[in-house]
Amino acid sequence: MVKKRRVLIMAAGTGGHVFPALAIAEQLALKGAEIHWMVTRRGMEADLLANSGYVLHRVTVEGLKGKGIFKIMSAPLMLCKAVYESLKIFWVVKPDCVLGMGGFVSGPGGMVSVFLRKPLVLHEQNAVAGFTNKILAKYAYMVFESFPGTFNDSKVNLQTVGNPLRRSIIDLAIKDVGLRQWDHSIRLLVLGGSQGARAINDVLPTLCSQFNGQTNLLVRHQTGQVDFKETCAAYSSAGVDLDNGHVLCTPFIKDIAEAYAWADVVLCRSGASTCSEIAALGLPAIFVPYPFHADRQQFHNAQFLVEKRAAILVPQQELTANRIEELLRSFEVDHSKLNKMHSQKIETNFLAADQIIAEYCLERANA
Secondary structure, eight states: OOOOOEEEEEOOSSHHHHHHHHHHHHHHHHTTOEEEEEEESSSTHHHHTTTSOOEEEEEOOOOOTTOOHHHHHTHHHHHHHHHHHHHHHHHHHOOSEEEEOSSTTHHHHHHHHHHTTOOEEEEEOSSSOOHHHHHHGGGOSEEEESSTTSOOOTTSOEEEOOOOOOHHHHHHHHHTOOOOOOOSOEEEEEEOOTTOOHHHHHHHHHHHHHTTTOSSEEEEEEOOTTTHHHHHHHHHHTTOOTTSSSEEEESOOSOHHHHHHHOSEEEEOOOHHHHHHHHHHTOOEEEOOOTTOTTOHHHHHHHHHHTTTSEEEOOGGGOOHHHHHHHHHHHHHOTHHHHHHHTTOOOGGGTTHHHHHHHHHHHHHHO
C-alpha cells in the first residue's frame, strides 16, 4: 500500500490567502495527498475551512500592523510561542512538504520547516512580496509568483504561474462568456473583499440615489458582514428602495462565479485574488486600491491590469459618487469601452497554477 503524502498548508487571515490555498489543496487531495492546515486562533479561515474535511492546527499569532505599542513590544514573546506551537504541530503531523501562502501564519511554520529541513514551497499572491515571503524566499525549494517580476533575487528559485483560482472561476473563464447583449442597463458588481471595504460601501448609496428611478443601473453589492446593517440604513436614508430589484445588498456573495457571469463591470478593491479572477474572466473593473499598505500592494496589483487597459484605477482619495457615476455614464454612452477592456483578457496559460503548485509539492514530498 502506497503511503499518503502529507502536505501542511499555512494560509490564514484573509480570503486572499485562503482561497488560492483551497484551490491548491483540492488538487493535492485529488492526487491522493493528506492535507493538514495551519491556521490562527482568531482568523476568519476557520469558517472558510469548516466543511473542507482538512485537519486544522492552530497557532497563536497575529499581524502587528495597526496594533498598539503593547502588542508590538510583546511580539518577540508571541513569535516564540508560535514557533513552539509550530514545532509541536510538525511533530504530530510529520509533513512531507510544507506550503506557505504568505501572511503572518507562514512565519513560524516556515522557520520550523527550515530548521527541520522539510521541503518548503511558497506562493506569493501579490505583485509586491509580503514581509514573510521576502524573508523565507531564499530558504524555499521553490517560490511561485502570481505577477511577473515580484521577486528579483537571483538566489531565489522562481516560477511565474499566476494565482490559483477557484474551480468555478476557471470553468467560467474557459467558457469565455464575454460581454452579454446590452439591454440599456449596466450591471455593476461591487466587492470589498471578504471583509468588506468601508470607503466603497460609503459611496454606493449616494451613487445609486443618483440613478434612482432609472432602469439603466443594476447593482449587486457585497458589503462585508461588519458594514452590512449600516450600509442598508444608508441606502434607506438616500431614498434607495432595496426591494425594487435594482439594488441587491448582501454581506457576502457565496456564488461569486455566478455574480461575475451576471456583471458587466466590477467596482472593487484590488486584492491579489480579485485581480486574478477579473483578469482570467476579462471583466472590466474599476479598482480602488486599499491605500494603507506600506508597500502599496493593491496599487501594484491593479497597475498590472491598468497598464494593459483592462481596468481603471481610482485612488481612494478621489473616490466619490460623482466620479463613479461619470465612469458608468461613459460606459452607457459608449459600450465599446467595456468591449475593449474585455478584449484584454489574460491568456488561459495562467489558469493551471493550482495544478502546477500541487504537482511540485508532491514531487518534493516524494523526493
